[in-house]
Every structure is written in C-alpha cells, then in structure tokens.
Amino acid sequence: MIEKYTVRNLNNKLIQITNGNGIYLYSKGKKILDTTAGGTSFAVLGWNNKEINKSITRQLKKFHHLDYKTFKDDNVEELSKILLSKAEHKLDTVYFSGSSGGEACEAAMKLSYLKHCADGNNSKVWFIGRNQSYHGVGTDALSIAERPTMNIYKPLFPIKRSRIEQHHYLKERLDGETEEEYAVRSSNLLEKEILKIGPEKVSAFIGETIMGGLVGDVPPVKNYWKYIKKICEKYNVHLILDECYCGLGASGKIYCCDYDKITPDFIFVAKTLTAGHIPLSAVVTKKKFINKIVKKFGKILHSTTFQGHSLGIAAALAAQKIIHQKTVLQNINNNGNYLKQVLVDELKNHEFFFDVRGRGLRLSFEYNCNDKNKFGITLSNRMLEKHNILLNSKWHRVCLTPAYIITKSQCDLVLDKLIKEFKNLSDSWK
Ligand SMILES: Cc1ncc(COP(=O)(O)O)c(C=O)c1O
Incomplete structure (x- = not known):
C-alpha cells in the first residue's frame, strides 16, 4: 500500500489515532478499548504511563x-x-x-x-x-x-x-x-x-x-x-x-x-x-x-x-x-484465566468452537468454519465499528493480548460483545 509519500506492507484501512491513555486509544472522538496492546502485543502497560x-x-x-x-x-x-x-x-x-x-x-x-x-x-x-x-x-x-x-x-x-x-x-x-x-x-x-x-x-x-x-x-x-x-x-x-x-x-x-x-x-x-x-x-x-x-x-x-x-x-x-510487582502478575493471571474460562463456558458447545488456549494474557480462541480468515476480519470489523473494541483476528483465530493493566470490568465488556458478535456472525455464516 502506498500513501502519498509512504510505503507500508498492509492492505487494510489504517486507523488514525490521536492519543492513547491506559488501555484506550482515541480516534476522531472515539474511545477504543484495545485488546491487541498496540496491534502486535507490545504496549503491555498501555499508553501514557507516567512512570x-x-x-x-x-x-x-x-x-x-x-x-x-x-x-x-x-x-x-x-x-x-x-x-x-x-x-x-x-x-x-x-x-x-x-x-x-x-x-x-x-x-x-x-x-x-x-x-x-x-x-x-x-x-x-x-x-x-x-x-x-x-x-x-x-x-x-x-x-x-x-x-x-x-x-x-x-x-x-x-x-x-x-x-x-x-x-x-x-x-x-x-x-x-x-x-x-x-x-x-x-x-x-x-x-x-x-x-x-x-x-x-x-x-x-x-x-x-x-x-x-x-x-x-x-x-x-x-x-x-x-x-x-x-x-x-x-x-x-x-x-x-x-x-x-x-x-x-x-x-x-x-x-x-x-x-x-x-x-x-x-x-x-x-x-x-x-x-x-x-x-x-x-x-x-x-x-x-x-x-x-x-x-x-x-x-x-x-x-x-x-x-x-x-x-x-x-x-x-x-x-x-x-x-515485576506481584499485583501486576496476579492481574495478568486472574484476568487471563477469567477470559479463557468464560469463553470456554459460553462457546464450548458452539458448532464453530475449536479451542481456547494460552497462558496469562496470551490467549487464542480458534474456530472452525468456512473461510476462517474472512470470518475473523468480519468479526473484528464489527467489534470495532459497533462497540469500539479493537480485536486482533488472525487467519483461524481471535487473539486476546490486552495490556497487563486490563481490569475485570473491561474483560467483562470485551467478553459480552465478543460472544454476542461471534454468535450473531456465525448464525449468518453457513
Ligand atoms: C515470537 C516472536 N519472536 C520474534 C519476533 C520478532 O520481533 P521483532 O519484530 O521485534 O524483530 C516476534 C515478532 O512478532 C515474535 O512474535
């Protein structure tokens, strides 16, 4: 993809970000909850960390x-x-x-x-x-x-x-x-x-x-x-x-x-x-x-x-x-285990379910359906457009790699929207 002066190796539409704070990114007045830690899982303490x-x-x-x-x-x-x-x-x-x-x-x-x-x-x-x-x-x-x-x-x-x-x-x-x-x-x-x-x-x-x-x-x-x-x-x-x-x-x-x-x-x-x-x-x-x-x-x-x-x-x-603080590691474990458990509990009997796996806040939810890549992209687009949640879908799976500072209520919001959108999308994906 070539912008006016710049070459990039992606062909999706780029999201314009003005600033970040905590786990949120801000884009044209929208507050986006980022479950990708900056797209490729590096912003593990979120944005604008004072220390x-x-x-x-x-x-x-x-x-x-x-x-x-x-x-x-x-x-x-x-x-x-x-x-x-x-x-x-x-x-x-x-x-x-x-x-x-x-x-x-x-x-x-x-x-x-x-x-x-x-x-x-x-x-x-x-x-x-x-x-x-x-x-x-x-x-x-x-x-x-x-x-x-x-x-x-x-x-x-x-x-x-x-x-x-x-x-x-x-x-x-x-x-x-x-x-x-x-x-x-x-x-x-x-x-x-x-x-x-x-x-x-x-x-x-x-x-x-x-x-x-x-x-x-x-x-x-x-x-x-x-x-x-x-x-x-x-x-x-x-x-x-x-x-x-x-x-x-x-x-x-x-x-x-x-x-x-x-x-x-x-x-x-x-x-x-x-x-x-x-x-x-x-x-x-x-x-x-x-x-x-x-x-x-x-x-x-x-x-x-x-x-x-x-x-x-x-x-x-x-x-x-x-x-290296104990409380941060505890947060990673508690919320990682919680995300995994709720996804398994809610989706394990779904016909598209393959598995949910990972350690801590390195999680993947893999599905089985026709054209998995397109399914994932559509799911991510819906999460962003309808709920302001940035979700990384890759080929055959959804990755959940949010910053270590994610809270339980933010996990609940992501889970609620993800499970609903997953079910809605799969109903029309036959
Ligand atoms: C497991 C693993 N190893 C190595 C790398 C390469 O890191 P970098 O892109 O900083 O060279 C990555 C990047 O995504 C990775 O995920």
Whole structure:
C-alpha cells in the first residue's frame, strides 16, 4: 500500500489515532478499548504511563544514548538485576543485543556458536527450529522459522538450518495418543533431526516457549520442554527459547519457561521489555558461557550501534519495575484465566468452537468454519465499528493480548460483545 509519500506492507484501512491513555486509544472522538496492546502485543502497560514517560524524560535530559561497549550506565546493571530477580530458571546474566526481537534471535544464535567455538567445537554450525514459528525478519531468524508469506526469501537463507514439526497436541496427536506419549514423540523428533545432521554439527535448537506468532498461543504439553532439554544436553546442543512475545509477564510469570521448570541456555526477549516504548532487545544467558567466550576471543564478537540504547534501558527499567510487582502478575493471571474460562463456558458447545488456549494474557480462541480468515476480519470489523473494541483476528483465530493493566470490568465488556458478535456472525455464516 502506498500513501502519498509512504510505503507500508498492509492492505487494510489504517486507523488514525490521536492519543492513547491506559488501555484506550482515541480516534476522531472515539474511545477504543484495545485488546491487541498496540496491534502486535507490545504496549503491555498501555499508553501514557507516567512512570515510564518520566524515566525516559529524565534520561533524555542526561544523554540520549552512549555506546554500550564504551560507557558505563548504572541503569543497565539495575535493569539486569531486576530481569533476573524473579526468574525461577538458573540463567544469571543479560546481554543487551539490539533493538528488535529478530536481532536478539540472531545474537543468541551467534553466542551459541561462539560458545561452541570457545570449547573447540567449531563444526557446530547447524541450527534447528520448528515449523509454524516466527523469530524475526532477518534471513537467519527466518531460516529457522516458517512464515509462508516470506517464502520468497528461501533462496537467500543460510544452508545449515533445519526444522522439525510444530509442537501442537490438538493438531498433531495420533488417534488415542496421550499427552505424555505425544511429549515423548514430539521431543524425539528433535533427537532424530540431531542424529540425521550429526550431533557434532548442531549448535542449538530454537523455539518459542508457547508457539505464538503463527498458530497462536499453544502451550506445550507437560514434560515436552523437559524432554527437549534432556536431548539437548545429551548431544551438547544449546536450547534457545524465544520469549519476545510470551516473556516478561505476558504468560503470568516473568519467564514463560518457568511453567515448564527448565533452564534453557538462552532466552531472548524484546517487545515486552520496554512495554513498547523504545525498541530494545536482550538475551538472557549464563555467565559461564560469556566468560568462556571472552576468555577465548577477548570480547563478544557481536555489536550493534543501538544495543543497550540508553533511552530503551531507561524505559525498560521503569516498565520492568512495574511488571515485576506481584499485583501486576496476579492481574495478568486472574484476568487471563477469567477470559479463557468464560469463553470456554459460553462457546464450548458452539458448532464453530475449536479451542481456547494460552497462558496469562496470551490467549487464542480458534474456530472452525468456512473461510476462517474472512470470518475473523468480519468479526473484528464489527467489534470495532459497533462497540469500539479493537480485536486482533488472525487467519483461524481471535487473539486476546490486552495490556497487563486490563481490569475485570473491561474483560467483562470485551467478553459480552465478543460472544454476542461471534454468535450473531456465525448464525449468518453457513
Ligand atoms: C515470537 C516472536 N519472536 C520474534 C519476533 C520478532 O520481533 P521483532 O519484530 O521485534 O524483530 C516476534 C515478532 O512478532 C515474535 O512474535
């Protein structure tokens, strides 16, 4: 789509916004309740948050950015301490990798490779991802993911990359297969792939902790990540978890993988880090890895101009101080569970119902009908036009990823309108 001077990659009508406040966006006199957290689930503390705005302004008065590798900024260390403070896993250090999630993904891949090289395992150059995943738009991040709309770039992909099947019990289970049997079979796909490539050649396995971006908020079955971790350890393959979308509170815990009681080797985070205020991403990992890399190479052989951007760090510091409060995490869990439960209770017997799933405030409601994409778009349009509720419908599902500050009465309003419009629309959708 081309405006007068600007190219964008969307073909839907853009919504003109004048300002935001709390969970609401304002458009031409209309007050819109946003269940998308800014369209792509990043504005997790809503808009016009006084603490974050103050922190950014205070930083701006000092300096807007100083190079991460050259200058000391006390905010960086304070932020890392907070980011590690509620972790149940055992990762103990933070590397600020750049602006975007895609950059963080590629930084984690490079750190994984560097660590193997530091150990003398220079042949570990393969990376394995999963189908139905997304980790960013760089060719390396795309090459271990599966985003059909980007298939045109396949000829540009690095070659030592492979993928295994998605992890999705409801879609992939065999007849009569229990969750435990599926956990074993699904994780064994990784072992088979490692053996096919040769364990001495595989650097890392990469996955979103809950499959989010494409299939929509599919939590793993119990023990899946434990089995994956065991396989990774057996073959000295790193486990890299992508928590750009599901991390830093979104799942109801600071780290989504803490539900699965594992310590991966790397977790990368981005969009929720500054609650969307300034682009910033980070890789959480092990001090001993970094020490080994630095001992071997003298430094981390990776750098970007805006890594650890001082304004981003200031924004993240204020955002994470809020997110790490017990009451905020409780709100995410209470309202997430409530949204899920009411949707299940009200719609489970509806002929279009497939499932409602997710963790915390990362939820998807999937339906089965003709032309699901059109159904979703029509549903979203009705919610916006009739009720001033912004709803993200994607292909086969409605996503509910509101800001963590959503209240129970706002949830009630969304549920009431969504359930009614869903039923009304489906009555005419035969
Ligand atoms: C799970 C996941 N990983 C990585 C990314 C890439 O983040 P970015 O767009 O900041 O590069 C996204 C973006 O939507 C995502 O959802």
